[in-house]
Amino acid sequence: MSGHSKWANIKHRKAAQDAKRGNLFQKLVRAVIVAAKNGGGDPSMNIQLKTAIDRARAASVPNDNIDRAIKRGTGEIEGANYEEITYEGYGSNGVALMIEALTDNRNRTAADMRAILSRGGGSLGESGCVAWMFERKGVVEVKGENLDEEALLMACLDAGAEDMEAQEDGYIIYTDSSAVNDVQEALKKAGYAVTRAETDMIPNSTIAIEAKEQAVKILRLMDNLEEHDDVQNVYANFDIPDELMAQIEAE
Numbered sequence: 001m002s003g004h005s006k007w008a009n010i011k012h013r014k015a016a017q018d019a020k021r022g023n024l025f026q027k028l029v030r031a032v033i034v035a036a037k038n039g040g041g042d043p044s045m046n047i048q049l050k051t052a053i054d055r056a057r058a059a060s061v062p063n064d065n066i067d068r069a070i071k072r073g074t075g076e077i078e079g080a081n082y083e084e085i086t087y088e089g090y091g092s093n094g095v096a097l098m099i100e101a102l103t104d105n106r107n108r109t110a111a112d113m114r115a116i117l118s119r120g121g122g123s124l125g126e127s128g129c130v131a132w133m134f135e136r137k138g139v140v141e142v143k144g145e146n147l148d149e150e151a152l153l154m155a156c157l158d159a160g161a162e163d164m165e166a167q168e169d170g171y172i173i174y175t176d177s178s179a180v181n182d183v184q185e186a187l188k189k190a191g192y193a194v195t196r197a198e199t200d201m202i203p204n205s206t207i208a209i210e211a212k213e214q215a216v217k218i219l220r221l222m223d224n225l226e227e228h229d230d231v232q233n234v235y236a237n238f239d240i241p242d243e244l245m246a247q248i249e250a251e
Contacts (some may be wrong), residue, residue: 023229028056029069030102031232034082036073047181049073051198080104087113088130091218091236092121093209096130098201098235099225109230116228120221133237134201137162138180141196142187143170152192159186170195174202203237215240215248 031052039046043053049070056066072079085106087099097117103109114124138160142152152171153164160179165172170193175183177199184197209215218238225234240248 023227024059025056025061025065026229027102027232028052028059028061029065030082032056032066032069033073033079034084034102036070037075037082038073041070041074041076050181054197085109086127086131087124088127089113089117089124090122090130091117091221091238093207093214093218093238095122095207095209095218095236095238096133096203097122097225098130098134098233099231100233100235101228101230102232103230109228112228112230113225116224117221120224121217122221133205134203134235136177136199137202138175138177138183139196139198139200139202140173140175140180140183140187140194141167141170142173142192143195144193145169147171147192152187155190155192156183156186159183200233201235203235206237206239209238209240210244212244212248215244219248 032049035046035049035052039048041049043050053066056069057063068077071077082102082104083106085101085103087097087101087110089097089099091097099113101109101113110124117124140156140161147170149164149166149171152173153161156173159182160175161173161183162176163174165174173183173187180197180199184194187194209218218236219240222234222236225231
């Protein structure tokens with residue numbers, strides 16, 4: 001699928017580094033709380049909750065923390081009341097940004113987003129200013145060597161797979177946002193190693209960033225946004241060539 005954000009791939013290559021951040025557990029726990037609040041505490045009946053639990057477990061969040069988060073979401077125990085907010089704006093070079101946050105203080109988070117974007121050469125926009133540039137899709141990542149592309153696609157086509165994209169160490173399978181869990185289960189049943197199954201905002205087109213200085217600037221902005229305690233996900237429509245990205249990562 002053309003237009004998949006390079007940031008999604010960069011972000012997940014940095015998973016080991018991200019796991020060291022002190023705020024990672026907090027972000028994952030918040031996601032469980034909100035998912036349970038939105039759809040109930042049974043993950044078999046609440047796909048959003050199942051995804052949040054899977055992400056938390058993958059990051060080694062203790063089961064007790066997950067259980068308490070579910071109970072906070074369903075109201076069995078008291079705690080902060082988080083709400084979901086999506087901010088839209090621009091980075092340098094006209095890069096479109098979608099920022100998903102969970103916050104217990106809407107005014108504080110909006111002010112913080114405005115300040116981070118301004119420092120990074122961007123700006124906070126009005127609701128709807130860039131949403132039309134993105135489409136929500138299910139994204140399932142499969143890792144493995146010498147995978148047969150046709151066999152892989154056939155294993156998940158009936159479950160709702162729509163497209164595939166080759167990666168260095170596997171494939172990304174795209175689905176309708178409602179089919180991501182079905183595709184994940186079909187692939188697991190067929191014996192494939194599924195490393196991620198979530199929904200992402202996929203840009204319909206991308207902006208090429210070919211100058212090193214510009215690339216470093218937008219990557220720094222993305223890092224600063226993602227490091228904020230309230231931010232869950234950041235999506236963007238930039239495309240940095242692999243050669244330039246390798247050069248930046250090597251420094």
